[in-house]
Each structure stands twice: as C-alpha cells, then as structure tokens.
Amino acid sequence: MGKNMKITNGSITTPKGYKAGGISCGTKTKGKKDLSFVVSDIPAVAAGVFTTNEVKAAPVKLTQKHLRNGMLQAIITNSGVANACTGNEGMENALKMAQATKEALDLKKSTLVAVCSTGVIGKQLPIKKIQKGAHELSSKLSRHGGVEAAESIMTTDTHAKHCAVKCKISGKEISIGGIAKGSGMIEPNMATMLSYITTDCAISEKLLRKALQQSVDKSFNCISVDGDMSTNDTVLIMANGSAENKQIAQEDSNYKIFCNALDMVTTYLAKLVVGDGEGATKFVEVNVKGAQSDSDAHDVARAVTRSNLFRVALYGEAPYWGRIMSAIGSSGVLIKEEKLSIQVNGKNIVSNGISDENKVAIMKNQLKKKNIIITIDLNQKKGSACMWMCDLSHGYVAVNV
Amino acid sequence: MGKNMKITNGSITTPKGYKAGGISCGTKTKGKKDLSFVVSDIPAVAAGVFTTNEVKAAPVKLTQKHLRNGMLQAIITNSGVANACTGNEGMENALKMAQATKEALDLKKSTLVAVCSTGVIGKQLPIKKIQKGAHELSSKLSRHGGVEAAESIMTTDTHAKHCAVKCKISGKEISIGGIAKGSGMIEPNMATMLSYITTDCAISEKLLRKALQQSVDKSFNCISVDGDMSTNDTVLIMANGSAENKQIAQEDSNYKIFCNALDMVTTYLAKLVVGDGEGATKFVEVNVKGAQSDSDAHDVARAVTRSNLFRVALYGEAPYWGRIMSAIGSSGVLIKEEKLSIQVNGKNIVSNGISDENKVAIMKNQLKKKNIIITIDLNQKKGSACMWMCDLSHGYVAVNV
Numbered sequence: 131m132g133k134n135m136k137i138t139n140g141s142i143t144t145p146k147g148y149k150a151g152g153i154s155c156g157t158k159t160k161g162k163k164d165l166s167f168v169v170s171d172i173p174a175v176a177a178g179v180f181t182t183n184e185v186k187a188a189p190v191k192l193t194q195k196h197l198r199n200g201m202l203q204a205i206i207t208n209s210g211v212a213n214a215c216t217g218n219e220g221m222e223n224a225l226k227m228a229q230a231t232k233e234a235l236d237l238k239k240s241t242l243v244a245v246c247s248t249g250v251i252g253k254q255l256p257i258k259k260i261q262k263g264a265h266e267l268s269s270k271l272s273r274h275g276g277v278e279a280a281e282s283i284m285t286t287d288t289h290a291k292h293c294a295v296k297c298k299i300s301g302k303e304i305s306i307g308g309i310a311k312g313s314g315m316i317e318p319n320m321a322t323m324l325s326y327i328t329t330d331c332a333i334s335e336k337l338l339r340k341a342l343q344q345s346v347d348k349s350f351n352c353i354s355v356d357g358d359m360s361t362n363d364t365v366l367i368m369a370n371g372s373a374e375n376k377q378i379a380q381e382d383s384n385y386k387i388f389c390n391a392l393d394m395v396t397t398y399l400a401k402l403v404v405g406d407g408e409g410a411t412k413f414v415e416v417n418v419k420g421a422q423s424d425s426d427a428h429d430v431a432r433a434v435t436r437s438n439l440f441r442v443a444l445y446g447e448a449p450y451w452g453r454i455m456s457a458i459g460s461s462g463v464l465i466k467e468e469k470l471s472i473q474v475n476g477k478n479i480v481s482n483g484i485s486d487e488n489k490v491a492i493m494k495n496q497l498k499k500k501n502i503i504i505t506i507d508l509n510q511k512k513g514s515a516c517m518w519m520c521d522l523s524h525g526y527v528a529v530n531v
Numbered sequence: 532m533g534k535n536m537k538i539t540n541g542s543i544t545t546p547k548g549y550k551a552g553g554i555s556c557g558t559k560t561k562g563k564k565d566l567s568f569v570v571s572d573i574p575a576v577a578a579g580v581f582t583t584n585e586v587k588a589a590p591v592k593l594t595q596k597h598l599r600n601g602m603l604q605a606i607i608t609n610s611g612v613a614n615a616c617t618g619n620e621g622m623e624n625a626l627k628m629a630q631a632t633k634e635a636l637d638l639k640k641s642t643l644v645a646v647c648s649t650g651v652i653g654k655q656l657p658i659k660k661i662q663k664g665a666h667e668l669s670s671k672l673s674r675h676g677g678v679e680a681a682e683s684i685m686t687t688d689t690h691a692k693h694c695a696v697k698c699k700i701s702g703k704e705i706s707i708g709g710i711a712k713g714s715g716m717i718e719p720n721m722a723t724m725l726s727y728i729t730t731d732c733a734i735s736e737k738l739l740r741k742a743l744q745q746s747v748d749k750s751f752n753c754i755s756v757d758g759d760m761s762t763n764d765t766v767l768i769m770a771n772g773s774a775e776n777k778q779i780a781q782e783d784s785n786y787k788i789f790c791n792a793l794d795m796v797t798t799y800l801a802k803l804v805v806g807d808g809e810g811a812t813k814f815v816e817v818n819v820k821g822a823q824s825d826s827d828a829h830d831v832a833r834a835v836t837r838s839n840l841f842r843v844a845l846y847g848e849a850p851y852w853g854r855i856m857s858a859i860g861s862s863g864v865l866i867k868e869e870k871l872s873i874q875v876n877g878k879n880i881v882s883n884g885i886s887d888e889n890k891v892a893i894m895k896n897q898l899k900k901k902n903i904i905i906t907i908d909l910n911q912k913k914g915s916a917c918m919w920m921c922d923l924s925h926g927y928v929a930v931n932v
Contacts, residue, residue: 184860184862184868185861185866212853215884215885216885217885250851250853251852251853251854251856445928451652452613452616452652452762455586455653459584459587459762461585463585465586467587484653485653528925
C-alpha cells in the first residue's frame with residue numbers, strides 16, 4: 131500500500147464538500163440515534179455493491195435502480211427496521227424516504243438519493259417518524275457530522291466505525307473517508323453490512339465502479355462473522371470532485387494510488403466490522419497459500435472461517451487444530467493431507483498433515499492472544515487468499531435469542 | 532412406509548446371527564465404555580457410505596479398502612480418539628485394530644473387519660490398550676449386546692441410539708437393526724456420525740449397496756447440527772442371510788419392502804442424532820416444496836438448517852421469520868419473494884412473502900414446542916425436500932470450548 135498514506139480517525143466528512151449528521155427519529159427505542167444523512171454539496175459520481183441475497187430489502191432494490199445513472203447526492207439511512215420482506219408497502223416507504231430526503235435537502239431529483247435501512251426484517255417502517263425526522267435532520271447537518279452518521283447506522287455494533295485516508299493525485303491532496311456498521315449476518319458477499327465511502331477525488335464513473343468492486347472483493351467480501359447473508363447489505367461510494375484534481379479517467383498511476391487508498395479504507399472498516407462481530411472476543415486472520423488457484427484458496431479460507439466448531443474452539447482458546455484440518459477437508463477443494471502445514475501466529479503447528487503435543491502446547495499459548503493469524507499452506511501451487519473472522523461465543527447466542 | 536412395520540426398541544443384535552458388546556479399554560477417561568464389536572456369525576454381504584471430507588481418518592481409508600470385496604464379518608470401534616490426521620502411525624494403528632479383531636474373533640481374513648474411530652482429531656490411539664481390550668471383549672460378546680455396543684460408540688451423545696424393525700420377505704420374517712452416534716459435526720454428508728446396521732435378510736451385494744445409498748440420502752444426509760463435516764463419518768450395513776429368505780436379487784416387491792424397512796431404521800436413527808445434537812433443545816423438521824426441482828428444494832432446506840441466526844432464534848423461541856426468509860434468499864436458488872409462504876406447525880406465518888403481528892404472535896406460541904415443523908412453499912413447481920435440524924444454544928458453545 132501507499133508508503134505515505136496512513137489511516138486517520140476521520141470519516142465521510144473528511145473529504146471536501148460533504149456534510150453529514152444523525153438524530154433519533156423513533157425507529158429505535160430509548161432515543162438512540164436511528165436516522166442519518168450523508169450529503170454531497172453537488173451531485174457526485176457514484177457506485178454501489180449490494181447483497182446477492184435473492185430476498186432483497188425494498189431500499190436495496192430502489193437504490194440499485196437509482197444508481198443506474200451513476201450519480202448520487204445524498205444517502206438516507208434508518209436503523210432499527212430493515213424494511214425487508216415488507217411487500218408493496220415496503221417499496222412505497224422506501225420511495226417516501228427518497229422523496230422526503232429530496233424535499234428536506236432541496237435536491238433536484240429523488241434519483242439522486244440512496245436509501246438504506248438496517249435492523250429487524252419483516253416489520254414496516256414508522257414512515258411518518260422518518261419523514262418528520264428527515265426535515266429535522268436537514269437543519270442539523272455539519273461538515274464534522276461523519277461520526278454522528280456512523281453512530282446513527284449502528285444496530286448491535288458496540289462502537290461507531292469510521293476512518294479516512296489522504297493521498298496526492300496529480301499534485302492535489304485528495305481524501306477518502308468511510309463509515310460502516312456490522313455486526314451479525316456478516317458473511318462473504320457482505321451480509322448486514324452498510325458502508326458509505328466519500329471522496330473529493332475527481333474520477334470517471336466507470337473507474338469508480340471498477341475500483342469499488344475490486345476493493346470490496348478484497349475487504350468486505352473477505353469477512354465472516356456467522357455465515358449468514360443479509361437482505362440489506364450495501365456499500366456505496368460518492369466522488370464529488372471537490373479536490374479539483376485532473377479527473378482520473380484511465381487506469382494509470384493515479385488510478386492505482388486511488389485504488390490503494392480506497393483499499394486502505396475498505397480493509398480497515400472490514401476489519402473493524404469483524405472485530406466488533408456479535409459476541410466476538412477474537413480477531414482472526416486466515417491466510418491460505420499454496421493452493422492450485424486463488425479460488426481454491428478462497429474456498430478453503432471460507433470453509434475454515436465458517437466452521438462453527440473451530441469458531442467455538444477459538445472462543446475457548448482450545449488448540450483443536452484437527453477442527454481446522456477437518457474444515458479444510460470439507461471445503462470441496464482437492465487437498466493432499468500429508469502436504470498440509472498450519473502455522474498459528476507464525477509458529478509451526480501442523481507439518482505434513484500431523485502435529486504433536488509440544489506443538490499443541492504452543493498453539494494453546496498463541497490462542498490466548500486477541501489477535502491471531504492462521505496460515506494454511508496446501509503446498510500445491512501458488513494460489514492464495516486471506517479472510518478475517520471472529521469466534522463463536524456465548525455472547526453471540528445471547529445477543530441473537 | 533410399510534403398514535405392518537413398526538420401529539422397536541431393538542438393535543443390531545435383533546437380527547439373527549449377530550453378537551455385540553462393549554467395554555472400557557482406556558481410550559476414554561473415567562472408565563467409560565470405549566471399545567465395541569459388532570460380529571456376524573458368518574461372513575456377511577456388506578456395504579458402506581463414508582464422509583466426503585477430503586481429510587479422511589485412517590480407519591475410514593482402511594474400511595473403504597476392506598469393503599471393496601463386499602464382505603464383512605466384524606466391526607471394531609473405539610471412541611475417544613478419532614485416529615484422524617495421524618499420518619503413517621495412524622494407518623498402522625488402524626491395521627493393528629483390524630488384525631487384533633481378526634485374532635480375537637478367530638476370523639479368516641482381516642479384510643472381513645471394518646475399523647471405526649470417533650473422538651478427538653489429531654491424537655494417536657493408545658493402540659496397546661485397544662489390542663488388549665479386543666481380546667478381553669471377544670469373550671464378552673452376547674446375542675443381546677447391541678445396546679452395549681451403542682453405548683460404547685458414544686462421544687458427546689447423551690444417550691445410546693438404537694432401534695430395529697421386522698418385516699416379511701418371501702414368507703420369512705426378517706429383521707433390520709441399527710445403532711448410531713452423533714452429535715457435533717453433524718451436517719449433510721454425515722459429519723461425525725457412525726451408524727451400523729445389521730440384517731438377517733439375504734440380499735445381493737449390489738442391491739444392498741444401492742438400498743443403503745438411497746436410504747442414507749433420505750436420512751443421515753438430511754440432518755444438520757452445526758454445519759461441520761467430520762473426518763470419520765461411516766455408515767455400514769451387514770446382511771448375513773440367517774433369516775433364510777430367498778435372496779433378494781432384483782428390484783422387485785421384496786426389494787421395496789426391504790428398502791422401506793431400512794428407511795425406517797435409518798430415518799429413526801438420523802432423527803435421534805439430531806434430537807441429541809450438542810446442546811439441542813429443539814427438534815425441527817424443515818419441509819420445502821414448490822421448488823423448480825428437488826435439488827433446488829434441498830439447497831433451500833440446507834440454507835435454512837445452516838443459518839446460525841435462525842438456529843439461535845429457535846433456541847430463544849423468537850419468532851424472527853425474517854431470518855428464515857433471509858436464509859432462503861441466500862441459498863443461491865432463484866426464488867420469487869412475493870410467492871413465498873411459510874408455515875410453522877401448520878399455521879400460516881408468511882403469505883406472499885410477508886407476515887403481520889398476529890401471525891408473528893402465533894409463531895411465537897408454536898416455537899415454545901420442542902418439536903417444530905417448518906414448511907416452506909416456493910410456489911414455483913413441484914420440487915421438494917425435507918431436512919432435520921436442531922437449535923444453536925449456549926449448550927453447544929459450552930460443550931465445544
């Protein structure tokens with residue numbers, strides 16, 4: 131990644147030309163913030179990546195439609211109710227949210243509005259509260275409201291997730307900022323995950339779309355909390371060009387710098403989502419190498435991150451390396467057991483498919499750490515993949531009953 | 532199923548010409564039974580179905596090899612240690628178990644012996660204790676030892692699982708008996724599951740193999756406890772012909788009666804395994820109908836039974852029908868959300884993809900029962916599938932840390 135770039139404590143209002151904010155409108159109980167805006171001063175080039183679940187929430191369908199012309203100016207989000215499995219009324223309510231946003235912010239077209247919802251599936255939105263809230267919120271937007279917006283999109287998240295990064299493009303400083311929320315139903319292909327990214331960089335719609343997809347594939351699509359895929363996952367990016375750089379219009383060195391900066395933001399946020407997974411007490415990186423292909427490596431990583439038995443072992447800090455072996459074997463990928471090696475935090479635990487008591491003792495020690503790196507070498511060819519996961523704890527059960 | 536057939540409290544020693552028994556040889560701690568024999572008086576026609584995990588335990592590899600000639604006379608099983616991921620030493624130990632069985636039982640060939648192990652992965656067997664135990668056990672076999680064998684193959688199971696059924700084939704009464712053990716790592720394609728079935732029916736090897744495969748597909752391959760697939764799953768059947776019926780050699784009405792009886796045994800045992808899943812407090816049947824194909828229906832059923840969020844909701848008796856919808860949508864099967872209906876214990880909960888508060892209240896009531904039937908109608912074509920699952924509880928986490 132970029133040697134001069136570093137993640138800062140910023141957010142979606144770090145780039146120039148954005149305002150944001152969040153309030154409580156009554157979708158959640160106890161006066162918790164549940165309604166937010168992210169707004170660009172001018173219509174911005176935009177792109178999105180959405181859940182692949184066949185059961186898509188109304189706001190997802192609407193936002194996919196609005197994004198067809200590649201422009202957005204505002205994102206409205208309510209938390210508490212997902213507006214999924216809500217039939218015609220749900221779609222009408224999503225449209226009403228877009229319309230209320232347009233009116234509250236005095237935008238030219240409601241197609242410039244992305245609508246997102248997160249929370250319980252199957253309930254209808256308290257749409258009047260949201261409409262009223264949108265107008266109230268419009269007067270409270272701020273150039274420093276990004277963290278407030280990050281707080282407002284939380285559901286079972288225990289903390290707001292946000293960051294920013296700066297870099298130079300054609301001699302101009304540009305910023306990319308982002309916010310995200312988790313925290314159950316997190317699975318490759320995204321699950322109940324919302325993330326909004328803003329930048330003041332000028333970039334063509336085509337390249338923005340490409341940059342976002344490749345970045346999501348390396349970040350939000352590489353995390354697993356509980357193996358469940360949600361109806362509402364959405365990652366959106368807006369680029370409003372306020373940094374006044376020469377527009378990135380081809381895959382040149384500037385595009386690469388932009389992609390690197392974007393990857394830093396998405397990866398940082400994706401890791402925050404895993405680390406704050408429901409009930410999570412461990413953050414685990416699973417590296418697979420030596421596979422016949424990257425795709426094989428990904429399948430193996432995914433099988434390991436999905437294994438409930440391994441996830442419970444992590445929670446219990448129990449050195450059951452056999453559960454990793456079993457998960458690898460269940461991936462559907464052809465492997466040679468006798469060639470397999472597994473390292474935990476760089477320590478050799480399995481060599482040639484077997485282990486011993488000394489190594490198990492070493493593994494037990496390493497599992498006491500909060501951050502753990504599992505490296506699996508299939509010793510076949512050069513395919514590799516990396517995923518991030520958390521453990522399965524009593525806390526996960528408790529938060530979801 | 533057969534109208535005159537019924538499941539009895541029998542076991543693998545209900546059919547004629549079998550002995551069984553179990554003792555403690557020291558593989559498990561605290562003097563728990565951990566070594567068992569199932570023995571036919573004469574070499575029996577035999578077939579098996581095994582884990583599809585690429586990481587296979589040594590005894591699985593050995594037993595698959597021994598079964599190539601379609602004959603078995605004895606099954607030796609140790610519980611406590613799985614003899615998986617144990618390299619060359621593991622394979623030598625599996626061979627030693629077969630050899631010890633041959634010697635203890637005075638069999639002609641060690642290829643007549645199936646070897647099974649279940650328990651912790653990655654540990655070497657205490658082979659001397661098992662060899663010694665095999666000789667001790669050989670003098671303790673009994674015509675009524677089936678339940679003792681069922682007890683000896685248990686790991687985290689809370690009770691022994693066994694049954695038998697009788698039927699008439701060509702005027703002769705024949706019996707089919709079975710035992711099984713679960714109870715984590717249970718997944719379609721079997722997971723840590725051992726089941727042995729005996730019959731005194733005379734049947735050709737070819738038809739026995741066919742009957743077993745179709746029966747496993749409808750029973751043990753339709754259950755899910757935690758989504759993990761084990762290294763050791765094995766289902767074995769022996770048919771010694773002691774009932775002296777005319778051998779079943781073609782797919783006639785007698786073959787159908789035999790298959791029905793076998794299905795009763797495997798289905799009964801499979802349900803016992805789910806009901807005794809690690810930490811299970813609920814037994815849930817998931818019926819999917821109206822799919823484009825049986826295969827689509829199976830994919831949907833599997834996605835629902837695998838959903839951790841739905842499984843935790845079952846544990847909490849929380850009527851989150853949206854988690855079922857989301858799981859259906861994540862199956863990869865093309866569905867029409869607005870056509871979906873879901874019943875819980877025969878009560879309509881979702882119609883045309885949506886629900887309401889009254890229906891949610893009804894679902895909440897139904898979830899208080901221990902046995903729950905979820906029926907999902909995709910309202911497309913006639914494809915259907917049925918699977919059985921349990922919930923995800925604090926008990927599951929506790930037993931696996």
